[in-house]
Amino acid sequence: xxxxxxxxxxxxxxxxxxxxxxxxxxxxxxxxxxxxxxxxxxxxxxxxxxxxxxxxxxxxxxxxxxxxxxxxxxxxxxxxxxxxxxxxxxxxxxxxxxxxxxxxxxxxxxxxxxxxxxxxxxxxxxxxxxxxxxxxxxxxxxxxxxxxxxxxxxxxxxxxxxxxxxxxxxxxxxxxxxxxxxxxxxxxxxxxxxxxxxxxxxxxxxxxxxxxxxxxxxxxxxxxxxxxxxxxxxxxxxxxxxxxxxxxxxxxxxxxxxxxxxxxxxxxxxxxxxxxxxxxxxxxxxxxxxxxxxxxxxxxxxxxxxxxxxxxxxxxxxxxxxxxxxxxxxxxxxxxxxxxxxxxxxxxxxxxxxxxxxxxxxxxxxxxxxxxxxxxxxxxxxxxxxxxxxxxxxxxxxxxxxxxxxxxxxxxxxxxxxxxxxxxxxxxxxxxxxxxxxxxxxxxxxxxxxxxxxxxx
Numbered sequence: 001x002x003x004x005x006x007x008x009x010x011x012x013x014x015x016x017x018x019x020x021x022x023x024x025x026x027x028x029x030x031x032x033x034x035x036x037x038x039x040x041x042x043x044x045x046x047x048x049x050x051x052x053x054x055x056x057x058x059x060x061x062x063x064x065x066x067x068x069x070x071x072x073x074x075x076x077x078x079x080x081x082x083x084x085x086x087x088x089x090x091x092x093x094x095x096x097x098x099x100x101x102x103x104x105x106x107x108x109x110x111x112x113x114x115x116x117x118x119x120x121x122x123x124x125x126x127x128x129x130x131x132x133x134x135x136x137x138x139x140x141x142x143x144x145x146x147x148x149x150x151x152x153x154x155x156x157x158x159x160x161x162x163x164x165x166x167x168x169x170x171x172x173x174x175x176x177x178x179x180x181x182x183x184x185x186x187x188x189x190x191x192x193x194x195x196x197x198x199x200x201x202x203x204x205x206x207x208x209x210x211x212x213x214x215x216x217x218x219x220x221x222x223x224x225x226x227x228x229x230x231x232x233x234x235x236x237x238x239x240x241x242x243x244x245x246x247x248x249x250x251x252x253x254x255x256x257x258x259x260x261x262x263x264x265x266x267x268x269x270x271x272x273x274x275x276x277x278x279x280x281x282x283x284x285x286x287x288x289x290x291x292x293x294x295x296x297x298x299x300x301x302x303x304x305x306x307x308x309x310x311x312x313x314x315x316x317x318x319x320x321x322x323x324x325x326x327x328x329x330x331x332x333x334x335x336x337x338x339x340x341x342x343x344x345x346x347x348x349x350x351x352x353x354x355x356x357x358x359x360x361x362x363x364x365x366x367x368x369x370x371x372x373x374x375x376x377x378x379x380x381x382x383x384x385x386x387x388x389x390x391x392x393x394x395x396x397x398x399x400x401x402x403x404x405x406x407x408x409x410x411x412x413x414x415x416x417x418x419x420x421x422x423x424x425x426x427x428x429x430x431x432x433x434x435x436x437x438x439x440x441x442x443x444x445x446x447x448x449x450x451x452x453x454x455x456x457x
Contacts, residue, residue, distance in 0.1 A: 010033075010034050010035075010054030011028055011036070011056075012047060012054060012055070012057070013028070013057050013058075014044055014059065014062075014070065015039070015059040016063065017059070021039065024057075025037040030113070031120075034054075040064065044056065044070060044073075045070075045073045045074060045077060048074055050148075052081060053128070054124070055123040056083045057084045057086065058071070058085060059085075059086045060094060060106075061434055064410075069349045070083075071083040071101075072329070072333040075334075079151070080130045082105070082123035082126055083103050083104055084107060084119060084123055085105075085107075086106070086111075087109065088108070095108075100153075104126070105122070105123060107119050146190060149190055151327065151330060152327035153330065154324035157324060164187065167191065167314055169195055170314075173266070173286045173311055173313050174188075175290065175294070175313075175315045176289045176315070176317075177290050177291075180291055180364075181365045182321075182366045183366075184318050185249060192245040197244050200241075200243040200245075201240060201243070203237055203244065205246065205249060207250050207252075210254075215258055216258070216261070217234070217236065218236060219262075220272065220273050220274060221235045221239055221271070221274070222276075223274065223275035238271050238284065239271060242282065243283050245286075246287070248262075250291060251294070252297050252302070259303065259307050260304065263307045265282070266307075267310060269282050269283070294308050320366055321363040326359075328355070329358070331367065331370060335370060335371050338374075339377075339378035339379075340378045343379060348378075348410070351410070354377075414433065415433070
């Protein structure tokens with residue numbers, strides 16, 4: 001593909017080096033691309049969105065926010081925005097790792113104008129294809145934004161999304177299992193949106209919260225006079241969902257007395273309201289969720305075996321966070337960006353030490369618990385007592401003041417942490433931070449950091 005073939009579209013170029021930024025922008029403009037050049041990477045996320053018809057090209061080494069952290073912030077907004085990293089010779093291994101984490105491509109300095117234009121053209125062509133496919137799916141009444149809804153690049157999440165794309169368009173009933181907080185209802189809603197029923201109702205029924213005295217009336221409906229106080233006829237939840245999908249959330253908590261009646265509804269696809277004599281046909285798809293394996297409930301005698309086998313035509317297992325720890329940094333960054341937008345505060349890039357701490361935890365509450373931690377971090381009150389030492393206090397101190405002051409506070413904190421970790425030895429510090437020895441000295445002078453304070457012994 002020539003540059004001219006991919007020349008339409010917008011390129012967001014980020015480089016803190018003014019000379020390189022201007023020369024790269026000029027190279028791209030001469031090749032026929034529209035370019036917006038930025039010095040500060042923290043300004044970039046505000047310029048992109050799900051409808052952004054362009055790509056991002058960013059230097060990988062920048063003091064305030066590095067290219068990989070910026071890529072994660074952008075992918076938290078839209079996973080399919082191509083990000084191309086500009087690397088130095090010593091950064092190739094880092095760029096390869098970034099490719100595994102979702103970078104579209106990288107280009108090594110020094111690069112030629114045609115090489116850069118060719119790389120940009122391919123990325124723009126990919127972005128156009130993504131947006132065209134989204135329009136086609138929208139025109140067909142379907143949405144496929146599974147990467148956005150179910151964030152993660154682990155094998156478990158890739159396999160889950162693959163199976164969902166296969167199962168979603170079918171009419172089969174589905175049983176979804178997974179620990180509390182893993183996102184079972186999100187999976188159920190996505191299956192509904194992938195199906196031909198997407199334009200019809202999606203009715204979620206919390207089986208654990210149904211009032212036992214009114215449970216049959218709530219689900220099946222009733223005729224006028226069916227019981228004292230039934231002054232008029234009322235549709236049940238099943239009939240309200242006609243043509244759509246019913247989610248039976250936490251099906252394992254449904255009372256045994258109701259399980260037999262539910263089995264008949266699922267088998268016959270009809271419902272008989274209380275006080276009525278004739279069944280009414282139902283056009284429904286059933287999706288059920290369970291926190292614990294229903295097979296164990298069957299063996300314990302708490303769940304009907306015939307209902308279990310009727311629901312378990314197709315099953316999906318939603319992995320816990322502990323089973324996909326490699327997804328936690330990306331997921332936390334995404335949740336942090338959402339929380340910052342919700343509370344109308346500027347997003348902070350989570351420090352590496354914080355992300356390491358998050359990955360080391362077990363998260364019994366799974367994504368729900370991680371979301372709460374992101375909310376607290378975004379508000380500057382620390383994720384919680386365990387995490388505060390790894391980054392919560394840094395967010396709290398950085399929240400006040402102007403952007404430059406917050407960036408400076410973050411930079412100083414990272415240098416101090418590295419000095420503590422390496423006992424004041426400078427070489428491992430500047431190597432771990434990706435700085436030259438001269439740059440580290442300059443920053444230590446700027447932030448009034450004395451390495452002698454951090455020497456071991």
